[in-house]
Amino acid sequence: MLWSKLFIPTLREDPADAEVASHRLMVRGGYVRQLSAGIYSYLFLAQRSLLKITRIVREEMDAIGAQEFYLPALNPAEVWQESGRWDVMGDNMFRLKDRFGRPLCLGMTHEEVMTAVARGELRSYKQLPQIWYQIQTKFRDEPRPKSGLLRTRQFTMKDSYSFDVDAAGLDRSFDLHHAAYGRIFSRCGLRYFDVQADSGAMGGSQSNEFMVVTGAGEDLVVHAPGSNYAANMEKAVSVPAPPSASDPEGALEPEEFATPDQKTIAEVSAFTKLPETSQMKSLVMAAGGKLVMAVLRGDHTLSETKFSALLGAQEVRPAHPEEMREALGAQAGSLGPVGVQKMRVVADEALKGRKNMICGANKDGYHLKNVTPGEDFQPEWADIRQVSAGDTCIGTGEPLRIEKAMEVGHIFKLGYRYSERMGLRVLGEDGKELTPIMGSYGIGIERILCGAIELYHDKDGIVLPVSIAPFTVVVTPVNMGDEAQRLAAQSIYAACKALGLDALMDDRDERPGVKFKDAELIGIPYRITVGKKLAEGKVEITVRAGKTMLEATVTEAAAKVAELAAAAAPKPEA
């Protein structure tokens, strides 16, 4: 295509309201323009790149036998009411009414619609397994859209759903997706982590997230560089760093002592001159209308995800001050597990084997010392602790790293939730009805592009992987007024196209500096510069990643780029 005819509105300066690199560069590079908070117009370059991404996704989904559908984004309330998510989704769902007042919503995901199709049509176990997918626009009324295309109110998702006769079948469908996702993200050129994740309150057993490590991300991944361990922060486990002071010896009895105005762990630690690791933190939480006490080492943080999973509760919140006072007779800052009868007490396993520690006395202004978990109080033991910096890997003992990351894909085993509630049944081999088991698998299409840009950019702009760049190569005649250059550039451009390269011809009557800057900004992997060396029959090939440069003759330039591109973006194995 001819650059002079295209709409690629690059900006010389950074947009004022773009914070993260992908947002800033996509606006500057003329990929996108914002229409409203969390709503973007994808211009020519973004659309080309997104089409390349979706093509890769399609190829890999088709390769595992998945079938592409296209489902309505506009959904009647009924199906969401049947699944129970009409209420669960709350304000995150865009809702509207039609002219007759019938409630509708814009789809956030498509479990309901897929299940509705399935229950109308699937009759026999012989029709299973099925994997259905679509690439569709999703709508979520985010409380805070942010970071450009990272968190938007309208976005594109590849979502697939599997239907199997039994758990073993679901395992196979899950594994197929797991492998396909790895191929998809690799082919898109992403460096990613495949992490164990929490499956959330919506049911389901196994769950993996595909995460791209970037400071722009909103999640945290915990990983050990030397081993295979990687997990979402919510689910991660670790060996805690040892306490910084050893516990006092002896079978000591708990003893009350005054701690006026010392409430936080830090305050009590300073007051007692004993480190935070010698304190016990007692948190009273309300779950499902009941109070539960969580006891942790002073320097540790409660993982609300693990805690609520343990309790099987949908919602866990800190107890109100009145609730604490009523149940324990003291306020936060002086609470402790000793003598507590009215509520469950769950202690984190990091406290196992510890003795003679300090905790609140359930009496304002007082704490207890010489408290030994398991002796002076009998808790339920569980891992309810969030991994923290300094912890080590359970498997290898090496230090764990905690890094910010962005979720680009999520696969998980749904179980029977939707099929059960929405009445999806087929006849089994034995002639009895059975409820198919489902899986759900999502990929954020725009997030792949964002992730690639976050990972690969420099001060001059975007450095996209060949497989998802809007163009593979740009042919840049330095001086359009020079006929020899123009003709040579045209022949190279034609040769590129003949080789099937996605080529762009920068035929604009611009200064060379402008053309170079623009090509670098928008991230085209290769540039063939036709300039002063043409007198010797030579042109230059510049590789955007690393800005390396090599020479080639006019006749061989296109083939050389094709070779480089093929090496950089291998095709899928047949």
Add this chain to the structure above:
RNA sequence: CGGGGCGUAGCGCAGCCUGGUAGCGCACCUGCCUUGGGCGCAGGGGGUCGCCAGUUCAAAUCUGGCCGCCCCGACCA
């Protein structure tokens, strides 16, 4: 929803405190010039100063309300 910031030409910003002709750079248009890193010269077009109300002889500027956008937090099957 809580905290902070910002709204003036397509983009980036100044002007506002101390009320009185709406500015600068980039981009855009015309002409000349130039052609290996966002050239140069000359001329030109483009604004309900976010919206509404108030104060005033007079409001981009002061006051009040509203709206929008960005950032932090809460939230995120």
